[in-house]
Amino acid sequence: MSINDPLGDMLARIRNAQMRYKAKVTTPASKLREHVLDVLAEEGYIRGYARVDYAGGKSEFEIELKYFDGEPVIKDIKRVSTPGRRVYSSVKDLPTVANGLGVAILSTPKGVMSDSRARTENVGVVPQGAHVRRRTGIIRKPVSSRQIR
Numbered sequence: 685m686s687i688n689d690p691l692g693d694m695l696a697r698i699r700n701a702q703m704r705y706k707a708k709v710t711t712p713a714s715k716l717r718e719h720v721l722d723v724l725a726e727e728g729y730i731r732g733y734a735r736v737d738y739a740g741g742k743s744e745f746e747i748e749l750k751y752f753d754g755e756p757v758i759k760d761i762k763r764v765s766t767p768g769r770r771v772y773s774s775v776k777d778l779p780t781v782a783n784g785l786g787v788a789i790l791s792t793p794k795g796v797m798s799d800s801r802a803r804t805e806n807v808g809v810v811p812q813g814a815h816v817r818r819r820t821g822i823i824r825k826p827v828s829s830r831q832i833r
Contacts, residue, residue, distance in 0.1 A: 702756035719796035
């Protein structure tokens with residue numbers, strides 16, 4: 685089976701597994717996916733991952749998802765630069781994700797890294813992977829008009 689957007693497929697697998705509160709999810713292995721998983725692990729969005737090799741040269745990553753108080757740590761994960769629509773940015777124009785509570789995973793000439801690391805190293809970037817927003821500890825319930833009175 686050919687996948688047009690392997691990174692988008694991995695992000696969708698993570699998103700779907702966390703919606704079902706799965707402990708682990710698998711995805712086919714590649715170097716780009718490995719670098720993105722490294723950034724997610726460094727930033728604390730996943731517990732970790734392991735490479736599983738099968739006969740015939742096939743390999744997969746087994747990703748351990750992270751939860752806090754029964755809720756997924758990743759609130760939102762989405763692909764910004766797709767194969768059909770590439771988005772380029774300079775370091776000066778990088779937006780903050782969720783007012784600094786999230787992270788953008790970027791592809792730079794120095795490799796795949798988080799947006800904060802790209803700012804410290806002053807590297808031009810391609811928003812490669814995703815904007816990932818961290819779930820905060822505050823959960824607000826919607827307020828109805830009856831509760832205000």
